[in-house]
Amino acid sequence: MTKILISLTVNGDLHELAVSGHQRLLDVIRDHIGLTGTKEGCGEGECGACTVIMDGLPVNACLVLAPQADGADIVTIEGLTVDGTMSLLQQQFVDKGAVQCGFCSPGMIMTAKALLDGDPHPDETAVREAISGNLCRCTGYEKIVDAVLSTAAVLASQGEVA
Amino acid sequence: MLLQLEYAAPASLEEACGLLSRVEGAVALAGGTDVVVSMNHGKASPSLVVDLKRIRGLDEVVETDGFVEIGALVSMTKLMGSATARRWFPALVQAAASIGCWQVRNLATIGGNLCNASPSADTTPPLLIYGASVVVSDGTRTRESPIGEFLVGPGVTALAKGEVLTTLRIPMPPADLQTAYVRRAIRRSMDIPLVNVAVGLRLADGYVTEARIALGAVAPVPFRPAEAEEVLVGRLPDAAAFQDAASAAAVAARPITDVRASAEYRSAMVEVFVRRALASAIEVSA
Numbered sequence: 001m002t003k004i005l006i007s008l009t010v011n012g013d014l015h016e017l018a019v020s021g022h023q024r025l026l027d028v029i030r031d032h033i034g035l036t037g038t039k040e041g042c043g044e045g046e047c048g049a050c051t052v053i054m055d056g057l058p059v060n061a062c063l064v065l066a067p068q069a070d071g072a073d074i075v076t077i078e079g080l081t082v083d084g085t086m087s088l089l090q091q092q093f094v095d096k097g098a099v100q101c102g103f104c105s106p107g108m109i110m111t112a113k114a115l116l117d118g119d120p121h122p123d124e125t126a127v128r129e130a131i132s133g134n135l136c137r138c139t140g141y142e143k144i145v146d147a148v149l150s151t152a153a154v155l156a157s158q159g160e161v162a
Numbered sequence: 163m164l165l166q167l168e169y170a171a172p173a174s175l176e177e178a179c180g181l182l183s184r185v186e187g188a189v190a191l192a193g194g195t196d197v198v199v200s201m202n203h204g205k206a207s208p209s210l211v212v213d214l215k216r217i218r219g220l221d222e223v224v225e226t227d228g229f230v231e232i233g234a235l236v237s238m239t240k241l242m243g244s245a246t247a248r249r250w251f252p253a254l255v256q257a258a259a260s261i262g263c264w265q266v267r268n269l270a271t272i273g274g275n276l277c278n279a280s281p282s283a284d285t286t287p288p289l290l291i292y293g294a295s296v297v298v299s300d301g302t303r304t305r306e307s308p309i310g311e312f313l314v315g316p317g318v319t320a321l322a323k324g325e326v327l328t329t330l331r332i333p334m335p336p337a338d339l340q341t342a343y344v345r346r347a348i349r350r351s352m353d354i355p356l357v358n359v360a361v362g363l364r365l366a367d368g369y370v371t372e373a374r375i376a377l378g379a380v381a382p383v384p385f386r387p388a389e390a391e392e393v394l395v396g397r398l399p400d401a402a403a404f405q406d407a408a409s410a411a412a413v414a415a416r417p418i419t420d421v422r423a424s425a426e427y428r429s430a431m432v433e434v435f436v437r438r439a440l441a442s443a444i445e446v447s448a
Contacts (some may be wrong), residue, residue, distance in 0.1 A: 021169030021211060022379055026196070044199045045266055046352055057239065057268040064269065065191070067169045068213055111264065114317050132351035133263020 006070040010035065013080030014123070019066040026050045026061035026071070029076060037077035037106045041135070048134030051107035052076050058114040060133075077106035080113065088115055089151045089162045098147040100138030108134045112148045116162035120155050167201075171213040173324060178212050183324025185210045186430030190326055190373075190390040192235055192274035220328060223247055225377045228353065231297075232330040234273025239264075241272060250334050253360050254288040255341040260343075261285075263351050273327045276312070279319050280354070282379035286313070286421050287360035288343055289330065290376035290386055297329040306331065337373075338364050342443040346431045348422075355379050358433040359411075361439040364397060370394045375436060380415035380428050387414035390436065399444050408436040 003018040010033055017032050029052065031037050041049030043062045048060040053075040080087040086094070089109060099105050108131060115122055115130040122130070127148045128141070136144060151162055164183070174180045182188050187209035191197050200206040206354050214220060220235040223244045230250055238258040241247050248255050248411035259276070261267055271278035275285045275298065289309050296312045297304050298321060312320050312327075320325065335341075341362045345355035355378065362374035373394035378384040417428035 021167045022201075042200055045195055045262070048263065051265055054268075058265045059268050060265045062202070063193075063195050065169065065194060065198060065211065065213075066172065068191070068194065068215065070171075084430055114264075130264055133265045142382070143324060 004067045004070075008069050008071065009073045011075055014086070016067075019108055021067060023066040024062055025052070025054075025064040025066055025069045025074070028066045029061060029074070032063045033078050035078050036067055039103055039106055041107075045141065046133075046135070047104075048111065048131075049104055049107045052111055052135065053114050056114070056117070058111045066136065075110070075113075077109060080109070087113075088145075088154060089148070090114065092147040092151045092154070093144070096143045096147040096150060098139060098143040104136040104138075108136065108144060112144075113162055115148070116152060116155065118119065120162075121152055124149060167208055168210045169213065170210060171216045173216045173218075175217050175328065176301040178214060178217060179326055181210065181308070181325050182326065183300070190214055190277070191445065192271040192277070193269040194239060194274075195262070195270040196274060196278045210253055214326065225334075228334055230332050230334060232332065234276075234327045234329060235271050236273075237268035238262075238272070238275075239271050242267070250353060251292055251332065252339040254292065256343040256347075256360070257284040257288045257360070260345055260355075263390065266352075272330060276309070276330070276368055277313070277319055277321065277327055279313050279317050279383075281316050281382055281384065282297050282354045283384070284345065284354075284355065284378075286384040287358055287376035287378045288341075289332070290384060291341065291360045291362045292332050292372040294326060294330050294332040297331055298325050299328050301327050310383075310385065315382045323425065329376055332398055335362070336364060339374075340364070340443045342439045344435050344439045344442060346435055349392070354422070357417075357428055358384075358434050359432070359435045359439040361436070361443050363394070363443050365399060365442065368398060368405070370397050370399055373407070375411060377411060377415055377432060377436075377438075380417040380432055382416075385414075388413045391413055394440075397441070403439075404437045404440040407431040407440060411436040413418055 007016045039049040041047035045060040045063045176199040189208040191211045191213045220233040224231045241258045343360045345358040358378040360376045364372040373391040390407045412433040415432045417425040421426045
């Protein structure tokens with residue numbers, strides 16, 4: 001089994017790793033780099049729990065082979081906190097009660113982050129469309145949508161980053 | 163569980179085709195949304211994955227003389243954002259937008275969608291009404307064939323060992339072609355259509371001069387029901403004409419019963435969705 005050398009940037013840090021062809025980006029993030037905030041739900045791109053932002057766009061980390069991510073710039077849920085302080089978006093998830101069991105939250109928040117980065121003022125339809133690939137079995141989505149919309153509202157008033 | 167496998171990302175088409183033809187059990191990888199899932203499920207156990215991402219020029223949408231060339235590695239998201247695609251092939255863009263979810267569309271490619279050869283692929287019916295061809299390379303020579311010949315059966319294409327689909331070549335449609343894409347699925351996201359329909363109509367003096375209809379998910383390979391198209395020509399684009407076309411389409415369909423729907427239900431839905439697609443094509447441009 002030939003190991004493949006890859007380098008990828010995760011949350012601003014450059015990692016050089018030797019991976020196997022069968023490893024997925026999800027495995028590298030969790031097992032090699034040790035960032036376990038990114039969750040594995042279905043492992044087939046249906047649930048969105050493993051969503052990370054790759055080169056600016058949300059992707060299912062379970063659908064990307066690790067060598068495919070060579071050279072990529074990845075942001076995971078851990079990349080949103082600054083010095084242990086939650087980002088505005090994360091804080092809104094807490095404040096609005098958008099987290100119950102929490103398993104979908106990292107992926108859900110990464111999709112919402114990518115949405116807000118591209119469109120700081122999405123309407124409810126845009127939010128629901130964006131997160132349609134992120135399954136949540138607890139909240140019924142209402143509070144999640146509230147959290148994303150209220151983040152957008154705060155951004156509009158303060159001109160901050162999600 | 164993924165099996166042990168080797169990975170290569172050659173920088174040239176020649177090298178990629180060489181690996182695919184020489185290595186037993188090698189598969190080409192585009193976006194990975196089908197290949198990686200089937201490996202996860204153990205449905206596929208390739209010995210080598212040949213990632214096409216480093217080969218230049220496969221992820222562009224280019225207008226040439228009377229044609230648009232869409233590289234096989236163009237993602238659904240890129241297609242949806244392409245001004246050229248939106249201008250010339252709105253039904254194709256709509257189909258791309260209905261695939262999976264945002265995360266999947268960021269990875270999934272137009273070439274991969276075709277090579278996966280699912281009978282219910284979203285992009286195939288629009289490609290059929292636009293008369294798309296595929297360009298296939300063996301590393302030294304290329305050949306071009308219509309989509310209808312490229313798709314052979316469920317999961318089966320006319321790709322020979324060592325060949326790679328590089329480009330979709332689509333003639334720019336006549337400016338007055340009015341199109342629509344509709345699909346019947348249980349969920350709005352993350353769901354495969356039970357029936358999908360693309361149509362294109364041209365009118366002169368209020369009468370239909372040309373009709374293009376393509377049906378997906380109701381036969382081993384998406385196809386154009388010639389009888390349904392012919393029944394419209396020379397008619398006024400009214401409810402009666404659309405019903406006649408829809409009935410003819412339902413007769414031409416050869417759906418199966420599976421976990422997602424019965425053959426009877428699919429036949430009934432062909433009729434409904436052909437009617438809706440035709441009405442929608444006229445409405446959008448009216």
